[in-house]
Amino acid sequence: MAEPETPRTDRSPWNWLLVVPIVVPLLTFLYNHDEPRIAGFPLFYWLQFAFILLGVTTTTIVYQMTKRKRSKP
Amino acid sequence: MSDHITEIVIFTLLFLLVSGMGFVASRWRAPKDMAHLDEWGLGGRSFGGWITWFLVGGDLYTAYTFVAVPALIFGAGAAGFFAVPYTVIIYPLFFLILIRLWSVSHRHGFVTPADFVRTRFDSPTLALVVAITGIVATMPYIALQLIGIEAVLKTMGVTGDSVLARHLPIIIAFAILAAYTYQSGLRAPALIAFVKDTLIYIVIIVAVIWLPYKLGGWNAIFDAADAKFQASPSPNDGIILNANNQVQYFTLALGSALALFLYPHSITGVLASKNRDVIKRNMSALPAYSLLLGLIALLGYMAIAAGVKPLPGTNPGTVDSNTVVPVLFDQQFPAWFTGVAFAAIGIGALVPAAIMSIAAANLFTRNIYKEYLRKDATHAQEANVAKITSLVVKIGAVACIVFLDPQFSIDLQLIGGVIILQTAPAVVIGLYTRWLHRGALIAGWAAGMGIGFWMLWQIPNAATGRKHFGGSAFPLSEFGFDTTRTIYVGFVAVLVNALVAAIVTLALRAAKTPEGVDGTEPSDYLADEGDPRIERQRTTPVDNVSST
Numbered sequence: 231m232a233e234p235e236t237p238r239t240d241r242s243p244w245n246w247l248l249v250v251p252i253v254v255p256l257l258t259f260l261y262n263h264d265e266p267r268i269a270g271f272p273l274f275y276w277l278q279f280a281f282i283l284l285g286v287t288t289t290t291i292v293y294q295m296t297k298r299k300r301s302k303p
Numbered sequence: 304m305s306d307h308i309t310e311i312v313i314f315t316l317l318f319l320l321v322s323g324m325g326f327v328a329s330r331w332r333a334p335k336d337m338a339h340l341d342e343w344g345l346g347g348r349s350f351g352g353w354i355t356w357f358l359v360g361g362d363l364y365t366a367y368t369f370v371a372v373p374a375l376i377f378g379a380g381a382a383g384f385f386a387v388p389y390t391v392i393i394y395p396l397f398f399l400i401l402i403r404l405w406s407v408s409h410r411h412g413f414v415t416p417a418d419f420v421r422t423r424f425d426s427p428t429l430a431l432v433v434a435i436t437g438i439v440a441t442m443p444y445i446a447l448q449l450i451g452i453e454a455v456l457k458t459m460g461v462t463g464d465s466v467l468a469r470h471l472p473i474i475i476a477f478a479i480l481a482a483y484t485y486q487s488g489l490r491a492p493a494l495i496a497f498v499k500d501t502l503i504y505i506v507i508i509v510a511v512i513w514l515p516y517k518l519g520g521w522n523a524i525f526d527a528a529d530a531k532f533q534a535s536p537s538p539n540d541g542i543i544l545n546a547n548n549q550v551q552y553f554t555l556a557l558g559s560a561l562a563l564f565l566y567p568h569s570i571t572g573v574l575a576s577k578n579r580d581v582i583k584r585n586m587s588a589l590p591a592y593s594l595l596l597g598l599i600a601l602l603g604y605m606a607i608a609a610g611v612k613p614l615p616g617t618n619p620g621t622v623d624s625n626t627v628v629p630v631l632f633d634q635q636f637p638a639w640f641t642g643v644a645f646a647a648i649g650i651g652a653l654v655p656a657a658i659m660s661i662a663a664a665n666l667f668t669r670n671i672y673k674e675y676l677r678k679d680a681t682h683a684q685e686a687n688v689a690k691i692t693s694l695v696v697k698i699g700a701v702a703c704i705v706f707l708d709p710q711f712s713i714d715l716q717l718i719g720g721v722i723i724l725q726t727a728p729a730v731v732i733g734l735y736t737r738w739l740h741r742g743a744l745i746a747g748w749a750a751g752m753g754i755g756f757w758m759l760w761q762i763p764n765a766a767t768g769r770k771h772f773g774g775s776a777f778p779l780s781e782f783g784f785d786t787t788r789t790i791y792v793g794f795v796a797v798l799v800n801a802l803v804a805a806i807v808t809l810a811l812r813a814a815k816t817p818e819g820v821d822g823t824e825p826s827d828y829l830a831d832e833g834d835p836r837i838e839r840q841r842t843t844p845v846d847n848v849s850s851t
Contacts, residue, residue: 240829251392251394255391256388256392257553258544258552258553259549262544269521270520270522270523270524272543274384274543275384275525275597275601278384278387278597281387282387285391285392285394285395289394289398289583292398293583293587
């Protein structure tokens with residue numbers, strides 16, 4: 231078995247993308263409104279639900295982009 | 304009691320099913336030798352993507368969350384929805400930071416965050432501080448899981464009036480839980496989590512489709528909640544936030560995310576996964592639970608629209624707001640479905656309670672027993688001590704609920720969130736840099752604890768008429784700011800903690816106080832499954848960690 235190499239760094243510019251889902255959900259002025267409602271949900275609720283999707287999307291992108299290359303099956 | 308008989312039967316059957324699974328779990332993916340703390344306390348560090356997803360999900364989203372968050376929304380509205388941003392920001396944080404803790408722990412065989420701190424800063428004292436903080440913060444959290452079960456039992460009417468009759472069902476449930484955790488370790492909650500989460504997902508999906516249909520649509524639900532909050536005299540409720548509680552909202556979300564991250568039970572769940580990939584993939588998949596939690600939170604508004612009246616509390620004249628969701632289900636659904644929902648909450652309490660007691664037991668074993676009581680303990684002795692400690696921890700949690708006012712556990716959990724945050728500079732900053740001095744970290748911890756307690760002590764609760772520990776929202780006017788805004792106590796305390804740690808570091812450097820030797824090297828923080836150095840260490844069991 232070939233020895234897997236430990237990379238020298240886990241830094242990647244892609245990691246900065248994760249700042250977005252950490253900071254955006256904390257900005258209350260973005261979502262602290264009742265209107266417009268979608269399907270009866272005030273903005274406050276549907277936008278914060280949408281942030282879950284934002285979190286999933288950004289972590290998935292960063293994971294795919296920073297994945298270590300596997301040299302063997 | 305007789306009108307709840309179907310619910311009780313279904314609840315009992317499902318409960319017995321998972322108890323059986325808990326005992327069988329010891330043979331699931333069984334190792335050759337169970338007498339090792341890695342096996343009992345971390346499931347052999349072998350969990351793949353699916354198991355980790357269910358385990359960590361079942362661990363972070365507890366039964367108490369399922370009853371308390373909607374109860375908060377029911378009572379205060381939008382402020383209770385902080386649980387959603389809180390559980391959104393936690394995963395990118397885990398992704399960036401906790402992955403390094405996994406690597407260094409994998410490389411050195413650390414079982415607890417305090418193990419890491421000990422080796423990184425060469426300080427058993429700092430490790431002891433981190434371990435005790437972890438244990439103290441976890442205990443009331445376990446007790447709260449009992450409150451979650453109790454809310455369900457109360458609604459089914461199986462709790463009597465005397466002290467013993469009121470608590471007997473819980474004592475039995477916890478005795479069974481304690482027995483299979485003792486036998487199977489982390490494998491038990493990992494296996495049960497499959498059942499728990501499947502039940503929860505089914506129940507909630509059905510509830511959020513059926514209830515709005517029955518209650519006249521989401522518009523009507525939010526309008527009913529709005530009307531209730533407009534009519535109430537309290538200035539800080541409403542279906543959106545007001546000018547005063549926005550700072551509290553986001554500092555609470557951020558502070559809770561950091562705290563959750565540091566709780567021993569979440570770290571135990573993460574360390575049990577088998578490689579970095581499993582953790583990273585899970586950070587994209589775990590937010591499915593946040594969606595679930597958001598929907599569960601909104602059950603609070605549905606309860607308002609359905610006109611739910613919470614059951615009376617233990618003390619005369621009070622109401623037990625935790626019964627809001629159980630009562631809602633009891634009113635709106637056929638008995639068999641309510642039984643399933645109640646079982647989901649009841650089992651939902653068992654998974655985190657088991658993991659928390661294992662995490663507390665690991666801390667005691669590694670950082671108190673092995674460090675101070677028996678330095679030459681073998682792996683088998685470690686595993687044995689941890690098993691016994693997990694029993695003691697559960698007895699303690701039951702005793703808290705039986706002998707003390709449940710409010711006391713809720714207060715303690717509030718304090719627990721604030722104090723666990725005080726380990727952040729040592730654990731989180733320590734993963735990146737060793738710049739902070741070990742002595743300074745202890746000083747910062749003490750300062751953070753001091754100011755945290757002082758602030759919590761100052762906060763009254765108008766609703767219950769208590770003068771102290773009434774919540775975590777601290778009025779900024781107490782600091783001399785001319786404002787009516789509030790802020791989360793833990794957030795302030797951890798900032799003070801970090802500031803003191805930085806200043807004392809400079810002072811100790813100037814005084815040339817010894818810093819100790821770092822037992823880790825930079826590449827340790829990037830190690831992954833199959834690292835050749837780990838294989839070498841496992842085959843030649845030289846414990847170079849404790850000899851330094």
